[in-house]
Amino acid sequence: MSAAFDAGLAVLLFGVAAWTVASRDRFAAVVGFVVYGSLLAVAWLRLHAPDVALTEAAIGSGLSGVLLLGAAARLRGGTEARRPAAGLRVLAAALAAAVAAGIGAVVLALPEPAPTLAPLAAEDLDATGLGNAVNAVLMAYRATDTLLEVVVLVLAVVGIWSLAPDARWGGRPWPRHEAAADGVLPFLARALTPVGVVAAVYLLWVGADAPGGGFQGGTVLAALWLLVVLAGLLDAPATSGKRLRLALLAGPAVFLAVGLAGILLAGSFLAYPPGWAKALILTIEFPKTFSIAVLLGLLLMGAPRRSDAA
Amino acid sequence: MSGETCFGLLAAALVGLGLYGAIVHGDPLRRLLAFNLVGGGVFLLFGVIARRGATAGFGGDPVPQALVITGIIVAFAATALAVGLIVRLADLRGAPARGGDTPSAGAAGSARG
Numbered sequence: 001m002s003a004a005f006d007a008g009l010a011v012l013l014f015g016v017a018a019w020t021v022a023s024r025d026r027f028a029a030v031v032g033f034v035v036y037g038s039l040l041a042v043a044w045l046r047l048h049a050p051d052v053a054l055t056e057a058a059i060g061s062g063l064s065g066v067l068l069l070g071a072a073a074r075l076r077g078g079t080e081a082r083r084p085a086a087g088l089r090v091l092a093a094a095l096a097a098a099v100a101a102g103i104g105a106v107v108l109a110l111p112e113p114a115p116t117l118a119p120l121a122a123e124d125l126d127a128t129g130l131g132n133a134v135n136a137v138l139m140a141y142r143a144t145d146t147l148l149e150v151v152v153l154v155l156a157v158v159g160i161w162s163l164a165p166d167a168r169w170g171g172r173p174w175p176r177h178e179a180a181a182d183g184v185l186p187f188l189a190r191a192l193t194p195v196g197v198v199a200a201v202y203l204l205w206v207g208a209d210a211p212g213g214g215f216q217g218g219t220v221l222a223a224l225w226l227l228v229v230l231a232g233l234l235d236a237p238a239t240s241g242k243r244l245r246l247a248l249l250a251g252p253a254v255f256l257a258v259g260l261a262g263i264l265l266a267g268s269f270l271a272y273p274p275g276w277a278k279a280l281i282l283t284i285e286f287p288k289t290f291s292i293a294v295l296l297g298l299l300l301m302g303a304p305r306r307s308d309a310a
Numbered sequence: 311m312s313g314e315t316c317f318g319l320l321a322a323a324l325v326g327l328g329l330y331g332a333i334v335h336g337d338p339l340r341r342l343l344a345f346n347l348v349g350g351g352v353f354l355l356f357g358v359i360a361r362r363g364a365t366a367g368f369g370g371d372p373v374p375q376a377l378v379i380t381g382i383i384v385a386f387a388a389t390a391l392a393v394g395l396i397v398r399l400a401d402l403r404g405a406p407a408r409g410g411d412t413p414s415a416g417a418a419g420s421a422r423g
Contacts, residue, residue, distance in 0.1 A: 006313040010320040017324055017347050021331035026339055033343050040350055043317055047357040048369025055379045059386050060350070067386075071339060071393045075400050084334055092333040100326025107318035107358070116363025117373040133368055137376035149380050156387035160394040215383055299390035303398065 006046055013039050026075070030068045037061025050211035051134045054203075058219040059296075066226065067300050129278030131209030138213065139281045143270045147259060150252045150288060153295040157248065161239055164303040170240030171308050173301035179232030189224075189231035196224040204289050208278070214285045218292030225297045236301055238308040244294070251291025255284050318358040324351030338396045342389060349385045353378045 016039060020032035037060040044053035084092075121133045121141065128140040138146050164171065179186045200220040207213030228234050237244045258280055259270040266273045272280045324347055331344025356374045363371030 003313065003316075006316045010316050013320055014323055014327075017327050017350075020343055020347060021327055021335075026337060029340060029343055033346065036347070036350065040354070043320075043354065044357060046313060047317060047361045048364065049357055049360060049375045049378070052353075052357065052375055052378050052382070055382050056353075060382050064346070064386055064389060067390055067393055068339070068343070071397060074397055075339060084336065089334055092330050095333070096326040096330035099329055100322045103322035103325055103355070104319050107315065107322055107355070110318075110359070110362065114359070114362035116365055116371045118363055118365045118368045118371045121372045122367065133372035134376050134379070137372050138379065142373070142376060145377070145380055149384055152384050153387050156391045159391050163394045163398045213379075215379060296386075299387060302390075302394050 002046075009039065009043055009046065013043065027069075027072045030065070030072045033068060034061055034065035037064060049134075051132070051207075051213065051216075054211055054216045055219075058216055058223075062223065063219060063296060063300060070300075070302075127274070127277060128272075128281070129208075130281070132207060132211070132213070134211075135207050135213045139284065140272065140277060143259070143284075147252070147255050147270070150255060150292065150295075153292065153299070154248060154252060157295055157298050160299065160303055162303075164305070168304045168307065170238065171304035171306050172236045172238050173298070173304050174229065174236040175305070176235060177230055177232040183231070185227075185231040186233055189228045189233055193224050193228060196220055200224070200289075200293075204285060207285075208281075214289040215292060218289045219296060221289070221293030222296035222300070225293065226300060229301075237298075239298075239304050240308060247294045248291060248298070251284075251288035254287045258284050314358045314361050317354055321351045321354035321358060324348070324354065327351075338399070339393075342392050342396065346385065346389060349381075353381055356381075 013036065016032055016036045020029050020036060023029040023032060037056060041053045041057035041061060044050070044056055083089075118133075121137060124141075125131070125133060125136055128136045130136045130140070161169075200217040202217075203212040203220060204214055204217035205212075207216070225234075229236050262271040262273075263269055265271075328344045328347030328349075328351060331347065332341050335341050335344060356378045357370070360370040360372075360374040360378075363374075365371075
């Protein structure tokens, strides 16, 4: 039964991915990609990776979907008419098939027994004060990766802002969305925001021992922010705002400060003194989640498009 | 065929599909989508390897799983930057963008030969 489910899911995923590549229409391709992300989240559940499934559903499908649909709408006007020559397509197909066959051969020849770091991860789990091994990897064993990842988000936001025309630097992204007094969107934004904030904090908190964590919680917060802006209840922020920039940097700054303190107190960068791991991880996680929410929201809004005053 | 092998072969197929799309499409947004398909395939391969390493009471090796979470978020950041570039490129060519019927500059042009 479960083998049949897996096979069916794999066929479905392949079909949706093929649709994304083959579709003539740009918008249809994006819709295909969003469906692909949602189905991929189910595949992650089947692979016993609920943390990844949450991230995939929230970011790979949800936020990416909003981003790409917005881009497809902005680039509207004629689907692509140009198709490459048949010869090139055959050549590309042959190359792609060869690469896929190579990876497939590797999959069939994976070593037995499989190498794993799970016992090592389990060994020191108690010292981190966490019950969720994935978040122990993210916040303790490999915390440097997570710090650098947040820095990558900051750099991406700086990169996107830099794409603004000179006159718009420091301005606001997105057009101003006007709230319709009796609209469904403002109602949804008002009704969902309190529930969503509770859900986000819950995801962050429960991530210590169960599937969840700072990234998933931050994504929920980002989505709520976008909803409130789309509903016209708040304007998109001026990218020159001091408070906005402080919000961007709070997470990485606290992360870095705790990391540097680790050199003095525990002997190496991002090391936690015994007994303090859980407290320090939470100290990092709360500002980090907040910053991630702001960073993800800004990534989605794109380059500033109108002057600050508008 | 076990679930892991099934998803492993799917991952290989997804990488191939995405690679084909990234080469064949002239439209930068379509290339970006295809590139993300490749990313999904690579992540899935990681997931299969994590699942195979399930021991010590875990459903999968937590280390590759955590790496995939980091990867998904970095991929999103890169996608957002790419979308910013594509939209800016279209704006510079005169709004509204005319889609793939104009010769693309930069990466799109060079790959087309």
